[in-house]
Amino acid sequence: MAKIIISRENFYYNLNQIALKTGSKEKIAIVLKDNAYGHGLQEMATLASEYGIRYAVVRNSTEATAIRSLFETILVLGDRAVADEVLSFALNDLSDIEHAQAGARVELKVDTGMHRNGIAPEILDQALAMIRERELRLVGVMTHFRAADEMGSSFFWQQKRFAAIKAKVMDAGFENVRFHSHNSAAILRNNHFDEDLVRVGIAAYGYSELPQTFDTPPLKPVMKLTANRVSTRDLDRGECIGYGGDFIAPNPMRVSTYDLGYGDGWCRGNTFAPFVTAEGLPILGRVSMDFISLEGDKEEVCIFDDAQKAAVQLGTISYEVMTALSKEIERRVI
Numbered sequence: 161m162a163k164i165i166i167s168r169e170n171f172y173y174n175l176n177q178i179a180l181k182t183g184s185k186e187k188i189a190i191v192l193k194d195n196a197y198g199h200g201l202q203e204m205a206t207l208a209s210e211y212g213i214r215y216a217v218v219r220n221s222t223e224a225t226a227i228r229s230l231f232e233t234i235l236v237l238g239d240r241a242v243a244d245e246v247l248s249f250a251l252n253d254l255s256d257i258e259h260a261q262a263g264a265r266v267e268l269k270v271d272t273g274m275h276r277n278g279i280a281p282e283i284l285d286q287a288l289a290m291i292r293e294r295e296l297r298l299v300g301v302m303t304h305f306r307a308a309d310e311m312g313s314s315f316f317w318q319q320k321r322f323a324a325i326k327a328k329v330m331d332a333g334f335e336n337v338r339f340h341s342h343n344s345a346a347i348l349r350n351n352h353f354d355e356d357l358v359r360v361g362i363a364a365y366g367y368s369e370l371p372q373t374f375d376t377p378p379l380k381p382v383m384k385l386t387a388n389r390v391s392t393r394d395l396d397r398g399e400c401i402g403y404g405g406d407f408i409a410p411n412p413m414r415v416s417t418y419d420l421g422y423g424d425g426w427c428r429g430n431t432f433a434p435f436v437t438a439e440g441l442p443i444l445g446r447v448s449m450d451f452i453s454l455e456g457d458k459e460e461v462c463i464f465d466d467a468q469k470a471a472v473q474l475g476t477i478s479y480e481v482m483t484a485l486s487k488e489i490e491r492r493v494i
């Protein structure tokens with residue numbers, strides 16, 4: 161079976177790097193949305209909790225329920241707010257406030273420039289009034305940077321807007337509210353972090369998308385994808401492999417079929433610019449639903465051990481390569 165091997169050592173190494181930036185691991189909220197960026201929700205939640213992380217961030221209540229015993233609080237980014245002692249819910253819109261259950265713990269998202277989610281700063285007063293009126297418990301106020309991983313001014317003016325929002329919320333008399341804006345790129349570039357919490361995803365899994373100009377700490381990929389041999393055959397020169405026969409053996413060669421395909425979330429890619437595995441083997445012919453072919457007869461092959469490098473070959477980003485991997489693939493922590 162294809163397997164995803166998770167390195168505990170590398171995960172903890174990355175978390176240590178982030179803790180150096182935040183000043184303590186108490187300030188890290190680990191983002192575990194989308195099956196922990198494909199690494200396995202349960203596996204990564206357990207490792208993070210054993211490391212001493214107390215806060216998590218997920219996409220929906222189903223994910224939160226699966227890991228609720230492992231964390232003190234869990235922020236749910238996209239689900240209806242209900243009253244719960246562990247879960248808190250991001251409010252992405254005024255309608256989220258209207259639909260929230262009285263007593264729910266909520267974190268108001270303010271749109272400082274990303275223009276995806278969050279209320280506009282101009283209606284902050286209205287949102288706060290509605291939160292009071294509906295008897296919601298405001299436990300956090302947050303924003304998200306649109307380009308923390310790029311040179312340019314947006315990171316700075318978004319921070320400024322958020323500072324103004326923080327002042328207003330405090331002036332309005334709300335207490336015990338945590339303020340957070342930083343994702344991975346933001347914390348990696350910031351040497352003066354002074355917020356309550358960082359919502360860290362990709363950096364914990366080993367990647368930085370920041371350009372080289374930023375002096376960022378080294379990180380180590382946590383995930384490795386392997387596949388196993390299903391069958392082997394010897395081809396004569398001119399024989400083809402797979403659907404459409406796109407690959408034609410240039411010489412007699414020994415080839416094997418491995419148990420990974422687009423049904424597992426592996427990218428089908430381009431037959432004529434084939435993906436080359438971590439061990440230097442190009443995928444031969446088209447990717448099938450459950451199989452690929454490679455030269456040789458090794459029992460187990462490493463498809464990638466660096467999702468960012470794999471992503472460059474596939475014309476995408478590390479996030480997509482990893483989150484696409486099927487939940488059905490076994491995750492093994494070493």
Ligand SMILES: *Cc1c(COP(=O)(O)O)cnc(C)c1O
Pocket residue numbers: 191193237304342343344345359360361362363
């Ligand atoms: C996904 C997400 C993060 C984590 O982003 P990374 O770039 O992976 O660190 C942080 N905050 C919010 C609101 C998110 O949706």
